Amino acid sequence: xxxxxxxxxxxxxxxxxxxxxxxxxxxxxxxxxxxxxxxxxxxxxxxxxxxxxxxxxxxxxxxxxxxxxxxxxxxxxxxxxxxxxxxxxxxxxxxxxxxxxxxxxxxxxxxxxxxxxxxxxxxxxxxxxxxxxxxxxxxxxxxxxxxxxxxxxxxxxxxxxxxxxxxxxxxxxxxxxxxxxxxxxxxxxxxxxxxxxxxxxxxxxxxxxxxxxxxxxxxxxxxxxxxxxxxxxxxxxxxxxxxxxxxxxxxxxxxxxxxxxxxxxxxxx
Ligand code: ADP
Numbered sequence: 001x002x003x004x005x006x007x008x009x010x011x012x013x014x015x016x017x018x019x020x021x022x023x024x025x026x027x028x029x030x031x032x033x034x035x036x037x038x039x040x041x042x043x044x045x046x047x048x049x050x051x052x053x054x055x056x057x058x059x060x061x062x063x064x065x066x067x068x069x070x071x072x073x074x075x076x077x078x079x080x081x082x083x084x085x086x087x088x089x090x091x092x093x094x095x096x097x098x099x100x101x102x103x104x105x106x107x108x109x110x111x112x113x114x115x116x117x118x119x120x121x122x123x124x125x126x127x128x129x130x131x132x133x134x135x136x137x138x139x140x141x142x143x144x145x146x147x148x149x150x151x152x153x154x155x156x157x158x159x160x161x162x163x164x165x166x167x168x169x170x171x172x173x174x175x176x177x178x179x180x181x182x183x184x185x186x187x188x189x190x191x192x193x194x195x196x197x198x199x200x201x202x203x204x205x206x207x208x209x210x211x212x213x214x215x216x217x218x219x220x221x222x223x224x225x226x227x228x229x230x231x232x233x234x235x236x237x238x239x240x241x242x243x244x245x246x247x248x249x250x251x252x253x254x255x256x257x258x259x260x261x262x263x264x265x266x267x268x269x
Contacts, residue, residue, distance in 0.1 A: 018044050018045040018046075019042055019043070019044055019045070019078070019081070020043050020044060020045050020047075020079070020080060020183070020184050020219045021041070021042070021043040021066055021078070021079055021080075021184065021219075021221065022041070022042045022043075022076075022077070022078040023039045023040060023041040023042075023062075023065070023072075023075065023076070023077055024040055024075055024076040024077075025038050025039075025040060025074065025075035025076065026038070026039045026040075026041075026065065026072045026074065026075035026076070026077055027039070027072065027073050027074040027075055027243075028058075028061050028065070028070055028071075028072055028073050028243075029073040034243050035058050035061040035243055036058045036061050036062060036065075036072075036243045036244075037058075037242065037243035037244050038074075038075070038244070039058075039062070039075075039243070039244065039245055040245070041062075041238070041245060041248070043219060043221060044219075045183075045216075045217075045219055046216065046217040046218075046219055047219055047220070047235060047236055048207065048210065048219075048220045048222075048233065048234040048235050048236070049219075049220065049221045049222070049234060049235075049236045049237075049238060050222055050223075050224050050230030050231075050233070050234035050236070050237050050238070051063070051221065051222065051223040051224070051238050051239075051240060052223070052224060052225075052227055052230050052237060052238070052239050052240075052262060053239045053240040053241050053246075053262060053263075054241065054263060057239075057240040057241050057242065057243070058240045058242075058243040058244075059188070059223035059240055060188050060189075060223065061243075062221075062240065063101075063186045063187075063188050063221065063223060065077055065079075066079055066099065066184065066186045066221060067096065067099050067101050067186050068084045068092060068095065068096055068099075071084070071085050072085075079095065079099070079184070080095060080098055080099070080183060080184060082095060093124065094124075096124055097124030097125045097180070097182075098182055098183045098184065099182050099183070099184045099185075099186060100121075100177045100180050100182030100184070100185040100186070100218075101185075101186050101187070101188070102173070102174075102177060102185060102186070102187035102188070102190045102206065102222075103187075103188050103189075103190065104188065104189045104190060104191075104192050104193055106169055106170060106172075106173040107173070108161050108162075108169055108172060108173060108176075109161065110160065110161050110162030111160055111161075111162060112160070112161055113138075113157065113158045113159060113160060113161065114144075114148070114156070114157050114158070114159055114160075114161050114164070114172055115138045115141060115144050115157040115158060116135060116138065117161050117172050117173075117176060118144040118147055118148065118157075118172060118175045118176050118179055119138060119139065119140065119144055119176075119179065120176055121175075121176035121177060121178070121179040121180035121181075122140070122179055122180065124180065125180075138157075140179070141157065143179055144157060144175070144179060145157060147175035147176075147178040147179050148171070148172070148175045150175070150178060150209070151171040151172075151174045151175045151178065151205060151209070152171060152205070153168050153171045153172075153175075167198065170194075170198075170202055171205070174202075174205055174206065174209060177209065178209055182218060183218060183219065184218065184219045184220075184221070185206075185210065185218055185219065185220045185221070185222075186221050186222075187206065187220065187221070187222040187223070188222075188223050189223050189224070189225060190202065190203075190206065190222065191203060191224070191226070191229070192225055196226075199226065199229060200229070200232075203229055203232075203233045204233070206220070206222075207220070207233050220234070222234065227259050227262070230251075231251050231254055234251060235250060235251055236248070236249070236250050236251065237249055237250075237251055237254055237258075239262040241262070246262070247261065247262060
């Protein structure tokens with residue numbers, strides 16, 4: 001089945017400057033199961049892209065390609081202008097430091113003070129020695145405090161993280177993302193376990209963090225179960241089904257029938 005539209009807005013512009021993520025004929029197989037099947041996709045700097053589609057459609061696999069935890073079985077993948085599988089381990093680490101990941105599970109270390117969990121956002125750029133030093137005596141405390149203020153909490157930086165409420169812990173995870181200062185944010189069902197009001201709140205916060213003081217915007221690719229949330233917060237919707245892109249449109253082109261087309265399309269082969 002061919003997608004309604006696969007050309008990213010602006011892809012035909014001069015050169016490929018500003019392309020953050022590019023897949024050309026990318027397939028990913030787990031044994032004999034195809035999780036992604038010949039995907040062509042381009043994401044440009046500053047876009048907010050929602051990945052939607054039923055469970056098992058390949059959304060997490062696509063996000064895994066972006067952060068280097070999944071490698072293509074076939075095809076060409078470029079992330080922030082480089083091909084991850086061609087990189088040395090050191091260069092791959094540098095690339096990963098430029099990419100932020102947000103998950104449903106927050107991956108915070110509960111018994112550690114908040115400041116360490118926020119500073120964990122720097123581990124990719126700090127190096128081991130600095131990270132260990134910071135565990136003994138926290139470094140860049142002011143920046144951690146500023147990040148926490150930006151996400152709307154100002155708790156004692158030295159309180160155990162697991163003493164905070166679930167909502168506050170969610171904000172600590174976002175503060176960690178902020179100090180990492182990634183160019184590309186990949187979020188895998190970040191609000192799936194939240195009630196609608198909290199989900200809206202976290203999406204608003206996450207999208208707010210994409211805006212940089214320079215006026216530039218970080219790029220977001222986020223998988224979402226909630227189609228309305230995708231339309232409200234993103235500027236492009238990509239639907240996957242059976243490992244293929246079946247729809248790729250700007251949100252302005254989303255209409256009443258789009259949801260039905262995404263979720264009621266005939267099953268892929
Ligand atoms: P989604 O995020 O849309 O639910 P996934 O990318 O998680 O989809 O999965 C796509 C397909 O790949 C599914 O059929 C899933 O069962 C399969 N899959 C995903 N990860 C693995 C894995 N590690 N091993 C085997 N199969 C996997």
